[in-house]
Amino acid sequence: xxVQFSAAQRATAKELVAAVLPRGSHPATREAxxxxxxxxxxxxxxxxxxxxxxxxxxxRRRAVQLLARIDGSLWSRLRGGIRVSFSNATPAQHEQxxxxxxxxxxxxxxxxxxxxxxxxxxxxxxxxxxxxxxxxSVWRSIGYSPPVSEFDRGHLPTAATVRSDQEVxxxxxLVIGSGAAGSVMAAELAETGRSVILTDxxxxxxxxELGHSEALSNxxxxxxxxxxxxxxxxxxxxxxxxxxxxxxxxWGTCLSTPPELLAEWRKRAGFTAAQSEAWTHxxxxxxxxxxxxxxxxxxxxxxxxxxASEKLGWSYQVADRNQGHCHQCNTCSFGxxxxxxxxxxxxxxxxxxxxxxxxxxxxxxxxxGEQGKVVSARGVWKSADGQKREVEFRFRHVVLAAGAIHxxxxxLRSGIGNPHVGRxxxxxxxxxxxxxxxxxxxxxxGPPQAVxxxxxxxxxxxxxxxxxxxxxLSPGLLALSLPWHSSSEHLRSMSRxxxxxxxxxxxxxxxxxxxxxxxxxxxxxxxxxxxSRSVREAFGRGISAVLQGLxxxxxxxxxxxxxxxxxxxxxxxxxxxxxxxxxQNQAASCIGNLRLFSAHQMSSCRLASSSNQGAIDPxxxxxxxxxxxxxxGSALPTSTGxxxxxxxxxxxxxxAQQIKRRTN
Numbered sequence: 001x002x003v004q005f006s007a008a009q010r011a012t013a014k015e016l017v018a019a020v021l022p023r024g025s026h027p028a029t030r031e032a033x034x035x036x037x038x039x040x041x042x043x044x045x046x047x048x049x050x051x052x053x054x055x056x057x058x059x060r061r062r063a064v065q066l067l068a069r070i071d072g073s074l075w076s077r078l079r080g081g082i083r084v085s086f087s088n089a090t091p092a093q094h095e096q097x098x099x100x101x102x103x104x105x106x107x108x109x110x111x112x113x114x115x116x117x118x119x120x121x122x123x124x125x126x127x128x129x130x131x132x133x134x135x136x137s138v139w140r141s142i143g144y145s146p147p148v149s150e151f152d153r154g155h156l157p158t159a160a161t162v163r164s165d166q167e168v169x170x171x172x173x174l175v176i177g178s179g180a181a182g183s184v185m186a187a188e189l190a191e192t193g194r195s196v197i198l199t200d201x202x203x204x205x206x207x208x209e210l211g212h213s214e215a216l217s218n219x220x221x222x223x224x225x226x227x228x229x230x231x232x233x234x235x236x237x238x239x240x241x242x243x244x245x246x247x248x249x250x251w252g253t254c255l256s257t258p259p260e261l262l263a264e265w266r267k268r269a270g271f272t273a274a275q276s277e278a279w280t281h282x283x284x285x286x287x288x289x290x291x292x293x294x295x296x297x298x299x300x301x302x303x304x305x306x307x308a309s310e311k312l313g314w315s316y317q318v319a320d321r322n323q324g325h326c327h328q329c330n331t332c333s334f335g336x337x338x339x340x341x342x343x344x345x346x347x348x349x350x351x352x353x354x355x356x357x358x359x360x361x362x363x364x365x366x367x368x369g370e371q372g373k374v375v376s377a378r379g380v381w382k383s384a385d386g387q388k389r390e391v392e393f394r395f396r397h398v399v400l401a402a403g404a405i406h407x408x409x410x411x412l413r414s415g416i417g418n419p420h421v422g423r424x425x426x427x428x429x430x431x432x433x434x435x436x437x438x439x440x441x442x443x444x445x446g447p448p449q450a451v452x453x454x455x456x457x458x459x460x461x462x463x464x465x466x467x468x469x470x471x472x473l474s475p476g477l478l479a480l481s482l483p484w485h486s487s488s489e490h491l492r493s494m495s496r497x498x499x500x501x502x503x504x505x506x507x508x509x510x511x512x513x514x515x516x517x518x519x520x521x522x523x524x525x526x527x528x529x530x531x532s533r534s535v536r537e538a539f540g541r542g543i544s545a546v547l548q549g550l551x552x553x554x555x556x557x558x559x560x561x562x563x564x565x566x567x568x569x570x571x572x573x574x575x576x577x578x579x580x581x582x583x584q585n586q587a588a589s590c591i592g593n594l595r596l597f598s599a600h601q602m603s604s605c606r607l608a609s610s611s612n613q614g615a616i617d618p619x620x621x622x623x624x625x626x627x628x629x630x631x632x633g634s635a636l637p638t639s640t641g642x643x644x645x646x647x648x649x650x651x652x653x654x655x656a657q658q659i660k661r662r663t664n
Contacts, residue, residue: 019094107592126476127215179245182401183347188656190354211337251448270609299446314455404601409525425515426639435555471502505542508641562587620655
């Protein structure tokens, strides 16, 4: 089902944009010059239409229904029975109607409308115009200075040289995906002297693109430009689609798998190697190659989290980071131009040196096999001249490292694997809470995450644990993280950007029944995830803890992420604060009141000791198939409870040793 808004629906969407960003109140709402195309309202409506068109059928249907109802009886009732169409209402009536729907509408309508509001705010501050001088005017209005990047030229991998007529590629090993898992696997397998082809559906970054801006990196390197939705829309998924995967865009935080979780994997999944010397060796090898060191040069937000933890008696740790020769250009999430030891500058360079053939922008679509052995793969490759052509791969062994969304999707399209393929998806749902301080600082500066509060990390299936981490508030991320009560209030908060600190609640979801990957009618992955009562309860506790921490650190205003809940003046008395926390807990428990996101997708092809429990065995081999292996985040027995990058790389290194022994 394709979607195209009617003229009336598009006009209603434009009215919504104008209500959220009133024309003339902010540089982002100025008319675009004729040479640059349409005004901001037109651009944002087009973005929304494209998002809906890419989404699942349920999302498309709900979007059209919402826009159709906005001008109808629902909005009349929300306005107290005043019979006036939305398009003919005043700006004040627009805001009143939006606020009432966010507070009282159905969960699906609230989530969709809140998602549109966040999309509007993101683009208004990250990419409102193609004219540099107008973008700089927007950034000056909030005190943001764009990063000044120092390029480390000549230290990026290169794509393989391919004949113009070549359509068949052959190697001993085909590795699909080049992120934290695939890059390690390709380099390790190449050490055997065997031939390796490494493919990735995403592009190979150019030096000039790294560290440029959040808008450019999201557009080029994030799956669905960072707006990949689930059908029921409880959260937004962020997944890398670039050579180097999530390592190019993550915040450089590298945390070891908690020992108690490794013990749980041994007990529940039969993964005895999780507590072995071999696992320890693999983590050591990865740590050494990434040159991990404790975070240094803490920014103000991290200092606030440390101060609050010490004042409240909370435990915390200093994160290890792969920051390498960091130049403090503050572009970790845009693609580091020089310092970060991501996959581009470590394992992918190793792989190239060892003769691995890298094929960017090559999407493997189907595996073909019989009698328990895959013999070939088919896909579409975009060559350096921009031409797309169908290609075929032949190999002795194939290793899937396309991530917890696309690895199971490839297996499902190919009809390969047992019923556990695509099940048990876990996501680390997260929410950002903001606090305003009297002190002025740059919330986008310095190492993104230096201090991790782990006071509340231990949990059970019924009372989930969570961690508190800091967030680098680049303009677009800050704009979409702010609660929306009115256009004027949002504008005021953005003008105070240099007084805001953002902390993240990361929930350790342990219920393996919440999420799944399936295929839609076109064979593309569709993500489903249910916000269980235990997850919502964890967010209630987590957001309350963050609010307490921000208040303890000296915040003068607290901005909870629950829709319909106002901000809190932190200097009020304790009784008022306790009442505010109770209201926040109640709001967080309702589906549709929290707009969440996930940057960690795991366990959708999980490792287990038997095919009754998982999709792959402890050596990474797909049950029932002799030469198919999985080594990425989908293989994790459960979610990790911490940023999983180091765990995924460690698992890939460990499984590579098993594959080498098995296939030599």
